[in-house]
Amino acid sequence: MSKSLEDMINNVQTFDTDNENYRCGSVALLGRPNVGKSTLMNKIIGTKVAIVTPKPQTTRHRILGIHSDENQQMVFVDTPGIHKGSKQLNRNMVKVAYAAAEEADVLCIMQDGSKPLDRGSMALIERFADGRLAQPRIHVINKIDQSNKDRLLPRLQQVQKLDPDAVAYVPISAKKGSQVESLVKEISKYLPKRQPMYDPEWFTDQSQRQMAAEYVREQVFLSMYQEIPFQTAVEIEAFEGLGNKIEITAVILVATERHKPMLIGKRGELMKHIGIKTREGLEELLGCKVNLKLWVKVQKDWFNKPSILQDLGL
Numbered sequence: 001m002s003k004s005l006e007d008m009i010n011n012v013q014t015f016d017t018d019n020e021n022y023r024c025g026s027v028a029l030l031g032r033p034n035v036g037k038s039t040l041m042n043k044i045i046g047t048k049v050a051i052v053t054p055k056p057q058t059t060r061h062r063i064l065g066i067h068s069d070e071n072q073q074m075v076f077v078d079t080p081g082i083h084k085g086s087k088q089l090n091r092n093m094v095k096v097a098y099a100a101a102e103e104a105d106v107l108c109i110m111q112d113g114s115k116p117l118d119r120g121s122m123a124l125i126e127r128f129a130d131g132r133l134a135q136p137r138i139h140v141i142n143k144i145d146q147s148n149k150d151r152l153l154p155r156l157q158q159v160q161k162l163d164p165d166a167v168a169y170v171p172i173s174a175k176k177g178s179q180v181e182s183l184v185k186e187i188s189k190y191l192p193k194r195q196p197m198y199d200p201e202w203f204t205d206q207s208q209r210q211m212a213a214e215y216v217r218e219q220v221f222l223s224m225y226q227e228i229p230f231q232t233a234v235e236i237e238a239f240e241g242l243g244n245k246i247e248i249t250a251v252i253l254v255a256t257e258r259h260k261p262m263l264i265g266k267r268g269e270l271m272k273h274i275g276i277k278t279r280e281g282l283e284e285l286l287g288c289k290v291n292l293k294l295w296v297k298v299q300k301d302w303f304n305k306p307s308i309l310q311d312l313g314l
């Protein structure tokens with residue numbers, strides 16, 4: 001069970017950060033889509049800061065996950081998977097990932113260790129290995145729960161050959177949590193001595209409103225197939241606290257008329273399912289009752305329209 005926002009707020013720990021040896025830095029989580037970047041960030045933070053689905057291109061913008069203790073503050077920067085795509089949305093997503101890499105203190109370059117390295121993943125490793133960015137690079141081989149020991153050693157050697165100057169190569173399972181602590185320890189070594197950048201009570205930079213939009217989008221991704229999820233976005237029209245209840249109105253944007261009935265489903269069944277699942281997730285996250293209203297709106301080819309992308313924060 002992940003912690004709700006309320007639990008996290010009630011259990012706020014205060015740290016003596018007035019310590020000249022305090023370390024603080026940002027850690028970019030980079031890689032191809034679907035390798036487990038968001039899963040890893042959620043595991044380290046201990047709650048669902050970023051949505052996760054089995055589909056690629058789930059994360060669309062930069063999301064911070066802040067992990068603070070008495071010695072250090074690690075600001076994880078979850079990024080969209082680096083991929084090729086012709087739509088403006090896809091190009092913007094990739095730009096966000098590279099910009100996060102440039103600004104970070106440490107680079108964690110992740111790959112899916114349950115599958116052989118494909119050409120795109122190798123090209124990505126080589127791109128970071130060329131030394132254009134000077135920050136320490138840690139290669140994270142994820143999903144080892146779906147691999148085996150015989151495959152792991154040759155894989156580590158392969159990655160080391162592609163980027164011999166990386167500071168570490170760490171096999172983990174983000175989902176199961178195995179070796180995640182060792183990875184955190186490894187990252188700690190490269191954090192600069194610096195006072196915390198964020199209040200230690202914070203664990204993300206997203207507002208509850210932004211997280212609500214993401215929770216709706218997660219359920220759309222989980223419920224829809226083919227191109228529909230990739231051509232869907234979510235806007236929150238209203239987010240109001242009424243007593244011990246939050247009333248949320250969300251609009252799901254689809255890119256063509258044809259997608260509207262598909263998303264609503266026969267007699268509205270699919271929309272009802274998306275609404276129920278989202279509400280359950282939000283109630284756990286927010287620690288209170290949620291009343292959620294969902295609407296579907298056609299916004300033709302929104303993913304290629306800069307003004308709409310800007311409004312959506314994309």
Ligand SMILES: Nc1nc2c(ncn2[C@@H]2O[C@H](COP(=O)(O)OP(=O)(O)OP(=O)(O)O)[C@@H](O)[C@H]2O)c(=O)[nH]1
Pocket residue numbers: 031032033034035036037038039040051052053054055056057058059060079080081082142143144145146172173174175176
């Ligand atoms: N078996 C296994 N599955 C994992 C592991 N880590 C992540 N996954 C699964 O991989 C899928 C993708 O995970 P995400 O965390 O969304 O991947 P991502 O890299 O953030 O993907 P994008 O946001 O699309 O770039 C989900 O179905 C996760 O449950 C792992 O360690 N083991």
Ligand SMILES: [Mg+2]
Pocket residue numbers: 037038039050051052058059078079080081
């Ligand atoms: Mg992600």
